[in-house]
Amino acid sequence: MDQKLNNAFTLFLSLLVEAMPFLLLGVLFSGVLLLFIDERRLIAKLPKNPMLGALVGSFIGFLFPVCECGNVPVARRLLMQGVSAPVAIGFLLAAPTINPIVIWATWTAFRDQPEIVVLRIVFSLIIATIVGWMFSVQTNLRPLLQPAIALAIKQPEPEGRVLARRESEGSELLRSGTFLLGSQPGQMLRLDASVLQATLVATPPAQSQIKRLSLLLENTVQELRELGAVLIVGSAIAAAIQVLVPREVILNLGAGPVSSVAAMMLLSGLVSICSTVDSFFALSFASMFTSGSLLAFLVFGPMIDLKGVGLLLSIFKPRAVIYLFVVAAQLTFLLTLFINLYVS
Amino acid sequence: MNLRTQTFLLPWLDVLAIASWGILLLKYWLNGKLGLLIHPDYFWLVTLTALVMLTICGLQVRELRRRRSCASRVAHLTLFPPGLSSSILLLTALLGLVFTPHIFTSQIALQRGVTDTVAMTRAQPQAFRSSRPPEERTLVDWVRMLNVYPEPDEYTGQKVNVQGFVIHPPELPPNLLMLSRFVITCCAADAYPVGLPVKLDQTSKAYPSDSWLEVQGQMITENLAGKRQLTIQASSIRQITEPKNPYDY
Known part of the structure; x- marks a missing residue:
């Protein structure tokens, strides 16, 4: 038992120590870029063709290197500024995977299996494009959106008012972001990356430098704390599974082409580990699970997981979230099963 | 938790949590235990992370002290209840500081x-x-x-x-x-x-x-x-x- 605890602790710490730099990098990079990219000019250049739009949307992650916790506020902002559904959905599903930091982290973890790195990108692109394209059939997206977002699309309000709107629907426990305490007790204003940016833009130039830095700092500390905690919980789960679950169970599960994919998809949905660092989590299973199942974890996890569903519900109605979930899950399953059966 | 604790104590807890991680990473680098955990190619990355984390903490401390006079500014309601995330971070870093990792058996x-x-x-x-x-x-x-x-x-x-x-x-x-x-x-x-x-x-x-x-x-x-x-x-x-x-x- 003593040995097991020691092994689990070493595994746990090594996951954390290797992942921390990438987490920090992701948080800093996305925070800084949010300040410098002019979205309106970007949106004007987006293609109108749904298929192409979804594909281009999938690549926007290169400009906003966010993980799956940061992409929802950005996607919401894009939608509200009139970006078409395929672009927004493509971005939502692919941005957590297709961005330089995540690709670097995946490469770090799977240096000796480069096919995992490449296929992770390719599969995420395929799935994001197909799902985005499917959503283009629904020309009027509003019935699928939360009322507040739908309203914002219909009649654009002045930026600051839309963004700092009062949160009244639903539980706030599962909503990520910063909240400003209002002047009345119990009143809360939700602050997320979009509000951060709006505040930054609205800040008078006289005191802007200090205030900008201070907001960026605030944002960094918060995200680091929040995502760091999720990373710790995820690493603890990975270490515990490695050490506590009997070898026969893991091997039986991990060797089957179908069971391994199903198990890894389930795990990715539950663990909710951030996409910048999930490749290290997957790595700890690399010797026992099929390549297809590792890919399933790496492709599906960033798209939809327990933590992400809470965030997605701040944009979409439950019906739309279920569509997204089912289609993405099926496509991931088919693609990675194909790898297990016919390639590796 | 009352408003006062939320607005005054939690930001300091955040700083403490991140600083503890900076210190932990630095400690592993200095006492050579980093080699037990990761490949030497990434030592520099971890060391740099430790330094950046401590810098962020330093800046945030200055910010918090400057801000002390102004009334409540920002409180966070996030995925976990307030304070829990930073507690998890802090606790794990303390565990890492107290117990030394050993090579796998x-x-x-x-x-x-x-x-x-x-x-x-x-x-x-x-x-x-x-x-x-x-x-x-x-x-x-x-x-x-x-x-x-x-x-x-x-x-x-x-x-x-x-x-x-x-x-x-x-x-x-x-x-x-x-x-x-x-x-x-x-x-x-x-x-x-x-x-x-x-x-x-x-x-x-x-x-x-x-x-x-x-x-x-x-x-x-x-x-x-x-x-x-x-x-x-x-x-x-x-x-x-x-x-x-x-x-x-």
Whole structure:
């Protein structure tokens, strides 16, 4: 038992120590870029063709290197500024995977299996494009959106008012972001990356430098704390599974082409580990699970997981979230099963 | 939790949590334990992260002190209830500061399957050093070579001088033990054991699991579980202390 605890602790710490730099990098990079990219000019250049739009949307992650916790506020902002559904959905599903930091982290973890790195990108692109394209059939997206977002699309309000709107629907426990305490007790204003940016833009130039830095700092500390905690919980789960679950169970599960994919998809949905660092989590299973199942974890996890569903519900109605979930899950399953059966 | 605690204490808890991680990473770097956890290629990245984290904390402390006079500014309601995330971070960092990590034991090696000796290396032999005289090859060099030229008879009679730790796989006969090393490519999470069986004149129980040995002898071919397997016939065995960097790359 003593040995097991020691092994689990070493595994746990090594996951954390290797992942921390990438987490920090992701948080800093996305925070800084949010300040410098002019979205309106970007949106004007987006293609109108749904298929192409979804594909281009999938690549926007290169400009906003966010993980799956940061992409929802950005996607919401894009939608509200009139970006078409395929672009927004493509971005939502692919941005957590297709961005330089995540690709670097995946490469770090799977240096000796480069096919995992490449296929992770390719599969995420395929799935994001197909799902985005499917959503283009629904020309009027509003019935699928939360009322507040739908309203914002219909009649654009002045930026600051839309963004700092009062949160009244639903539980706030599962909503990520910063909240400003209002002047009345119990009143809360939700602050997320979009509000951060709006505040930054609205800040008078006289005191802007200090205030900008201070907001960026605030944002960094918060995200680091929040995502760091999720990373710790995820690493603890990975270490515990490695050490506590009997070898026969893991091997039986991990060797089957179908069971391994199903198990890894389930795990990715539950663990909710951030996409910048999930490749290290997957790595700890690399010797026992099929390549297809590792890919399933790496492709599906960033798209939809327990933590992400809470965030997605701040944009979409439950019906739309279920569509997204089912289609993405099926496509991931088919693609990675194909790898297990016919390639590796 | 009242408003006052939320707005005044929580920001400081955040700073403390991030600072504790900066200190933990720095400590591992300074006391050389980083090598137990990750591949040396990433030492600089971790050290840099520690410094950036501490800088962020320094800036945030200045910010919080400057702001103390103004009334409530920002409070956070996030995925976890307020304060929980930072507590998790802080607690884990403290655990890391108090308990020292140790290298994996043979239990992990058995869990990850050291038994199938030959098929085991995932790493491509990037630094393939076949030109080395046999007695200078490390255990990992031998296994990599075996991956490229798997015929055990090729090596018969060659001199061996290798170091590693002891594993007792249940399926080995009583006069054999497995001498192993962990190889890592990224961090301890992907550590996988490579090893060769060692044939002794006595029972292998004399050498407990996880003890480190230097084995000299020569290569022979044994029939183990119906498979021809390159094996070290030991002529001398010396107990050694765990090397400073127990992994191989």
